[in-house]
Amino acid sequence: MKKKFVLACAAALICAFGFAQTQKANYALAERFSAKKVNQMVFSTQISPNWFRDSDKFWYSWRTPQGTHYYIVDPAKGTKTEVFDMDRLAMQITEVVRYPFEGKHIPIRDLELKDDKAFTFSIISGLQNERDTTYFRYEIASAKLDTVAKEKDKYPRWASIAPDGTFGVYAKGSNLWVMDSTSLRKAAKDEKDSTIVEHRLTTDGIRQFGYGYGNYAGDTEADSTKRHYPGELVWSPDSKRFATMKWDMRKLDDLWVINSVNGKRPKLETYKYQMPGEPGSKGYLYMFTMNDSRSGASFKQIKSQAFKDQEVSLQSARRTAKDNYLDYWKNEWLGDNSGFYLVRQSRDLKRLDLCWVGVDSDSTKTVISERERTYVEYRTPFLIGGGKQILHWSERNGWANIYLYNNDGTLVRNLTDGAFHVEDILGVNEKEGYILLSACGVNKDENPYQMHTFRVPLTGGALQQLDMNDMDVLSTASDDVKYFVANYSRVDWTPAVALFSAAGKRISDLETADLSLLFEAGYKFPERFKVKAADGVTDLYGAMYKPYDFDSTKVYPICDYVYPGPQVEANNISWSKGFTRTDRLAQLGMIVITVGNRGGHPNRSKWYHNYG
Numbered sequence: 001m002k003k004k005f006v007l008a009c010a011a012a013l014i015c016a017f018g019f020a021q022t023q024k025a026n027y028a029l030a031e032r033f034s035a036k037k038v039n040q041m042v043f044s045t046q047i048s049p050n051w052f053r054d055s056d057k058f059w060y061s062w063r064t065p066q067g068t069h070y071y072i073v074d075p076a077k078g079t080k081t082e083v084f085d086m087d088r089l090a091m092q093i094t095e096v097v098r099y100p101f102e103g104k105h106i107p108i109r110d111l112e113l114k115d116d117k118a119f120t121f122s123i124i125s126g127l128q129n130e131r132d133t134t135y136f137r138y139e140i141a142s143a144k145l146d147t148v149a150k151e152k153d154k155y156p157r158w159a160s161i162a163p164d165g166t167f168g169v170y171a172k173g174s175n176l177w178v179m180d181s182t183s184l185r186k187a188a189k190d191e192k193d194s195t196i197v198e199h200r201l202t203t204d205g206i207r208q209f210g211y212g213y214g215n216y217a218g219d220t221e222a223d224s225t226k227r228h229y230p231g232e233l234v235w236s237p238d239s240k241r242f243a244t245m246k247w248d249m250r251k252l253d254d255l256w257v258i259n260s261v262n263g264k265r266p267k268l269e270t271y272k273y274q275m276p277g278e279p280g281s282k283g284y285l286y287m288f289t290m291n292d293s294r295s296g297a298s299f300k301q302i303k304s305q306a307f308k309d310q311e312v313s314l315q316s317a318r319r320t321a322k323d324n325y326l327d328y329w330k331n332e333w334l335g336d337n338s339g340f341y342l343v344r345q346s347r348d349l350k351r352l353d354l355c356w357v358g359v360d361s362d363s364t365k366t367v368i369s370e371r372e373r374t375y376v377e378y379r380t381p382f383l384i385g386g387g388k389q390i391l392h393w394s395e396r397n398g399w400a401n402i403y404l405y406n407n408d409g410t411l412v413r414n415l416t417d418g419a420f421h422v423e424d425i426l427g428v429n430e431k432e433g434y435i436l437l438s439a440c441g442v443n444k445d446e447n448p449y450q451m452h453t454f455r456v457p458l459t460g461g462a463l464q465q466l467d468m469n470d471m472d473v474l475s476t477a478s479d480d481v482k483y484f485v486a487n488y489s490r491v492d493w494t495p496a497v498a499l500f501s502a503a504g505k506r507i508s509d510l511e512t513a514d515l516s517l518l519f520e521a522g523y524k525f526p527e528r529f530k531v532k533a534a535d536g537v538t539d540l541y542g543a544m545y546k547p548y549d550f551d552s553t554k555v556y557p558i559c560d561y562v563y564p565g566p567q568v569e570a571n572n573i574s575w576s577k578g579f580t581r582t583d584r585l586a587q588l589g590m591i592v593i594t595v596g597n598r599g600g601h602p603n604r605s606k607w608y609h610n611y612g
Contacts, residue, residue: 023557023589029549030587032521033579041517042577045495046487047510049073049476051321052116056478058485059083059113064514067104070111071510072140075483075499078507083119083140092145097134099125113325117141120148154327155181156188158227161328162239167294168328169233169242171212173224174205176244180294191227199295201288208249208272215281215311218249218272234314234333234340241289241359243302243314243333243340248282280309280347287359303363306353307346315341315380321479334380336387341367349375354392356407367409368392374610377602382425384458391415391425391435398606402437404458413460418442421603423451427481429502433458436466436477436484436502440603446470447528447541449573449596449603453484455502466504472574477502485510489575491543492525513575522548526572526583533598538608542571542595545586557590562597566609569600 031037043063051058059072070083086103094101101107101123111121119138126132137148155161159168159179167180179187183196205211212230213219221228233244255273260266274280285302304312315334323330333340339358345351350372355364368390370376379393389412390405400421404412416422420441428435435456441448442463453475454463467473471488478484482502489495496512515523526543533540547556561581563570571594572582586592598611 025588026547026549027588029522029547030584033523033584033587035578035580037521038518038577038579041521042513042515044511045489045513045575045577046474047485047497049485050113050324051478052113053322053325054116056480056483057116058478060510061111062511065517068106068108073499073508073510075478075501075507080508080510084138085143088143089138089145093123093125093134093136096136096145096147097123097125101125120151122150153188155184156191156227158229159184159187160230160233160235160242160331162242163235163237163330163332164239165326165328166239167290169201169230170227171210171230172227174207174210174212174219175203176201176205176211176230176288177227178290178294178297201297202299205246208252209246211244211246211286213247213249215245215247215249215283218247218252218281220269220271232314234316234331236335236337236340236359237317237332238337239290240337241287243285243287243342243357245312245314246284246286248284251279252281253278283310283312285312285314285342285357287357289359300362302357302361304342304344304355304357306344306364306366307351309347311345311347313343313345315343318380318382334383341381343378345376345378352376352378354378354381354390367407368405370394370396372396374606379424382428384428384430391428393422393425395606399441400606402435402456404460415456415458415460416463418463419605421448421605423603426453426475426484427477427479428458429481430458434481434502436475436481438473438475439463443469447472447530447573448539449541449571449601450490451603453486453500455504464504466500466502468498474574475500483507489513490528491572491575492528493575495575523583524548529595531595535598538598540596540598542593543582545582545592545594547586547589547591559585559590559592561585561592561594566599567602569596570594571596571601 047060049058049060056076057072057074061068061070071080072083073080090101090103090106107124109122111119114120117140122133122135124131124133135148135150137146159170161168165181167178168184169176169178177198177200179198186193186196202211208218210219214231233242235242249272252272252274254270257269258266259269285304286299287302288297288299290297317332317334335341339356342355344353352370353366354368356367357364382391388407390407392403392405394403399419401417402415402422404415406412420439423438426436426438437454438451439454440451450472452465452473453467454465456463467486468488471490473486473488475484475486484500486498486500494513494515497510499507499510501507526545529542529544531540561570582592598608602609
């Protein structure tokens with residue numbers, strides 16, 4: 001038996017050597033599809049809708065070989081209007097900056113919508129050694145273009161700003177500090193302004209056991225006078241309270257990295273790091289209550305310990321499109337003015353609790369518990385009914401589904417209950433009583449990784465698919481969840497974008513990616529396939545990439561491109577212009593395949609993901 005095995009190996013090596021001697025890598029064909037050249041042939045493939053603050057309208061940009069264009073879409077009217085006459089805009093800008101531009105080549109930067117009525121943007125112009133920046137405001141209704149002063153940050157980025165915008169908290173020297181909005185605005189202009197007033201909130205923080213640092217690397221800041229963002233900190237909606245973590249890193253040993261790009265000589269940097277088998281950091285949860293003048297605070301420790309070496313994650317409320325128009329990043333806690341939610345998880349990831357902390361309490365209350373013999377994954381809960389009910393994501397039945405709970409922890413009903421994977425809640429329209437969610441594996445005749453957009457009643461019931469079949473769909477919903485934008489494609493299908501209503505009406509086709517130059521260069525789509533795993537039962541899905549000059553009479557080596565981690569599989573489902581590891585590799589003269597594996601992607605069953 002051993003002799004036969006040796007002979008078989010020798011024969012395989014001889015064949016491989018013979019092939020290597022007769023086949024030459026086609027570097028010229030691979031070079032034709034380098035990342036740089038593909039980016040010169042393919043431009044926009046998806047849109048990211050920028051929703052208006054006070055309506056369901058949105059704007060987006062789209063780039064083709066004819067340049068970049070900007071559009072405003074009104075879903076209620078079903079209209080798409082171009083924002084700028086690009087040729088006219090180029091002429092107006094040229095007159096102002098005295099440097100020539102044309103419609104296809106306007107380097108618009110920092111484009112922002114203001115008050116739903118105007119856009120601001122900047123233009124860099126001039127020769128390389130004489131460049132300067134000009135700032136503009138463009139009125140949508142009148143098409144009037146004016147120059148404006150540079151809009152500076154109103155708040156420094158190292159402060160966590162209260163939701164009402166009147167003050168902010170930051171870390172300095174292992175402790176927490178506070179400034180009112182007047183001093184924060186001064187600091188945004190000049191941190192050394194002598195008229196800035198700051199107040200110290202804590203005095204008990206020490207190095208490696210202070211406030212404002214996460215539990216990953218500890219306090220690596222040598223300068224105790226430097227202000228920085230206070231890490232994990234969430235606010236009550238009324239700005240009267242905030243919660244934060246304080247991590248004890250003192251028992252963790254040091255680890256080092258050499259920074260070779262900081263200055264003329266390499267610099268040794270030290271940080272805290274937990275190795276396998278070593279004790280970890282210990283977290284302490286605190287709730288602060290600001291005084292009326294916002295110059296000080298009382299605080300208390302919240303008893304949250306349930307598991308040894310547990311992780312605690314303070315949950316944040318979902319951001320809305322309106323939040324994007326604030327002058328600061330608003331980070332409200334998930335909850336209301338009476339309390340907030342957190343998630344704690346055991347170090348082995350097998351136990352997870354969603355907990356409630358009331359503002360008048362000094363301990364946590366477990367609302368929902370998850371237990372697994374492998375590990376528990378979770379998504380941020382979604383609150384409805386003014387916080388009286390919770391939409392909870394769980395894999396407890398072997399598939400990712402949505403469960404409706406009362407806030408006292410009683411299960412009301414399963415909102416979804418099937419052998420499929422719910423990825424995320426896109427939004428909830430409580431007035432009309434429905435949820436939009438993304439899920440895959442519902443359509444049993446499709447590739448189970450292909451994501452779709454569904455509507456489900458809050459009272460429970462069957463899922464209603466709203467988008468197109470046999471596509472991988474990435475959707476974004478409006479704040480009121482009446483409309484959504486669907487980016488869709490397949491690995492063998494040109495990407496496109498459509499606008500839908502929450503009832504499933506296809507309002508308009510917005511864009512289709514222009515791949516014409518790519519096809520002119522010889523591009524061909526990969527081929528999808530389905531095979532059985534080693535057990536002869538489990539379906540695996542993949543894509544095959546052939547040389548664009550493929551000759552069916554020749555023999556080609558096969559390269560299986562894999563990603564061995566359990567977070568994802570290296571198997572493209574939608575089309576992408578990231579060719580390097582697949583399409584371009586195949587052009588050297590081989591067949592490249594990507595295929596799923598048991599124990600790989602989390603978007604199938606829990607059994608599939610946890611295999612092995």
